[in-house]
Amino acid sequence: MTLSALKTQFSTQLSEIYTESENTFIFQMFVEQILGFNHIHQRQFADQEISSEIEEKFHSIISALKTGKPYLQILGETEFYGMKFFVDENVLIPRPETEELLEIAIQEIKKAQSLQPTQVLKILDIGTGSGVIPLVLKKHFPEADVSSIDFSEKALETAKRNAEYHQLSVNFIHADYLHSELTEKYDVIISNPPYIGIEEEIEIADSVKEFEPKMALFSPTADALIFYRKIAEDAKEHLNDGGLLFLEINQKLGPETRDLYSGFSNAQLLKDLSENDRFIYGRK
Numbered sequence: 445m446t447l448s449a450l451k452t453q454f455s456t457q458l459s460e461i462y463t464e465s466e467n468t469f470i471f472q473m474f475v476e477q478i479l480g481f482n483h484i485h486q487r488q489f490a491d492q493e494i495s496s497e498i499e500e501k502f503h504s505i506i507s508a509l510k511t512g513k514p515y516l517q518i519l520g521e522t523e524f525y526g527m528k529f530f531v532d533e534n535v536l537i538p539r540p541e542t543e544e545l546l547e548i549a550i551q552e553i554k555k556a557q558s559l560q561p562t563q564v565l566k567i568l569d570i571g572t573g574s575g576v577i578p579l580v581l582k583k584h585f586p587e588a589d590v591s592s593i594d595f596s597e598k599a600l601e602t603a604k605r606n607a608e609y610h611q612l613s614v615n616f617i618h619a620d621y622l623h624s625e626l627t628e629k630y631d632v633i634i635s636n637p638p639y640i641g642i643e644e645e646i647e648i649a650d651s652v653k654e655f656e657p658k659m660a661l662f663s664p665t666a667d668a669l670i671f672y673r674k675i676a677e678d679a680k681e682h683l684n685d686g687g688l689l690f691l692e693i694n695q696k697l698g699p700e701t702r703d704l705y706s707g708f709s710n711a712q713l714l715k716d717l718s719e720n721d722r723f724i725y726g727r728k
Contacts, residue, residue, distance in 0.1 A: 447491070
């Protein structure tokens, strides 16, 4: 079978799941990973015969995609904020909105540092997942002392793998944040905690709730704001004066979430690029 014939088979088999352009993009991603051909090389070698071993690999990929499994989980990696990250079934696939959260955080931290440099910037991330938030921040602020908490030991294994890949030092902490106490003070607290209400589960795509960790998606109680309430309380005691707070939130609960941080100086509810209430930014 030629590479071109394999592409046709791939698109035909998955035509009910993905659009033609999506199929082309996903196929290119797997060809680049397995054969090392970028999209230009793929056109050049369209008539090249592929081995039965490679053909079988693609049949397995097609079978997995037909179940609804996200293609990035099958690839085992994704690009986020210009960096490669390993992902698996134990972590959420990072979303563009979290890139927006980091863009806001990096800009505001740089502004704060230019006005009042600290000796060692201490950053706490709550709910690390694959480690994208603490690792991006560590890359941009290499002198910072960055810590990150997660309840899932398997997620922490993935986060540590990503840290090793990028040769970045982050203090990963295994803890049940909702039932533990912070012991240090920080200059920055940042979090993208589970914020989907239990009643919203019906609205979530099967490819998400069946293959990504529910612990990282859904609030553990009927209170969708439980994490935000604890972060608000912790920030009162454990965020230094002038410290910064950055949160990704449930778009349906923007004003309610912001109200939890009314004690902060200029707590702002910010919209994402889709004009949804998505972030809280505040200064203590």
